Amino acid sequence: MYPTSFITACTTALMALPVAAQEMMPATLAGHAVIPAFSFSAPPADAPAETWVSGKYTNGPAAIAAPQSVEINGLMLPFFGQPLQGFSGYAAQRGAENSLYALIDNGFGTKANSSDALLGFTRISPNFDEGTVAVEERIWLHDPDRLAPFRIVHDGSETRYLTGADFDLEGMQIVGDTVWIGEEFGPYLISATLEGKVTGVYPTMVDGKELRSPDHPALRATAQAGVDWKLPGSGGYEGLALTPDKKTLWGMLEKPMLDETGAPEGNYLRVLAFDPDARRWTGDSFKFALTEGAVAIGDFNFIDDTRALVIERDGGQGHVSAACAAGAAGDCFDAPALIKRVTLIDTAQIDAEGFVRRLAQIDLMDIxxxxxxxxxxxxxxxxxxxxxVFPFVTIESVLRDGEDHILVSNDNNLPFSAGRTLGVPDSNEVIRLYVPELLAAK
Structure with a gap:
């Protein structure tokens, strides 16, 4: 464990880092609800039989033969059933009785290990008095009309349920009776019914060309960064925000685009506009400058006509006081969480270079x-x-909750992330924060 002097030095150095102009606002915990990591549900009755056991590829390319025969981070895999994976985005539209629509991530983290993880979204109701989260409904994405522009894992089945080897779901919104989902592998926008039936798959267009990541299904091993693909891996849509008039979807990329040499074009993210009525990219965009030390965003949602919340994060997990000393390993965090923020921006204030104005922040490591x-x-x-503290590597859901509060949740990356407690798989946590100063910033 680092000595107090080292922790103080780290904190002082971070405070001295240059960031885009904004104020740091206080945050107070007003509610905390938890879904235990070891939470599962049965797949749909007509899903392929292999989906009744998930996580078979989490230990490498060869399937683990026997259920619950391999230990990873204290859990026995493969699992019986489908895990209630970490939340990767909230829809602004609420469900019945003020429930939340929450998107579930692609499975176990990569295309290679998630072919037995079914994709979908849930409707949940946090109970902050009891500290629990009720799963009201689980909706499974399926593509019976064969709209995915590539061969999917369950291509030969009638219902064609989608898996984490097909798409990586990261942000969702609801417009009328249509669910819109931003994903990372293409990156694509996906439209679906509220029952999960896919109605469209839309490639991302920038300057008249399709934007691709190295996980795009059309690419091969000879593809070149900056030429054939202009997004790094896991760099597609992480946030998908809907304007309150429901006329525009704004997709925020998770990581900076690449220039022609394959290097990041800058320490900022592109935010691209899509017209859900016309089902086309408008060509409008703006830039979001990352906080110094942040490497990605986690979610993006409007709070009024022009202002929106964005989660910014580094790649670390765990509290800095339990960080590994130089050269040490074992019962400690080798890369503790340092930058975990919620930032308020105003899309009505775009400067001459295309950068959106940052108004204020809260620190999720100082609540x-x-x-x-x-x-x-x-x-x-x-x-x-x-x-x-909220010391998770992936914090991926944020939403306004009334006049003075916001909700924030993590993606627990089952079974791999252990940021709350060393060696213990993270649960799915939903926190309610009292942040009137943040929400009032102009």
């Missing part, structure tokens, strides 16, 4: 908890009394 609301008393490290 006040004076009333002891936290339900996770076993956070590794030395978290200050009266404080709460």
């Amino acid at each position: 006040s908890d004076p009333d002891g609301i936290s339900r996770m008393g076993d956070t590794s490290g030395q978290v200050e009394d009266g404080k709460f």
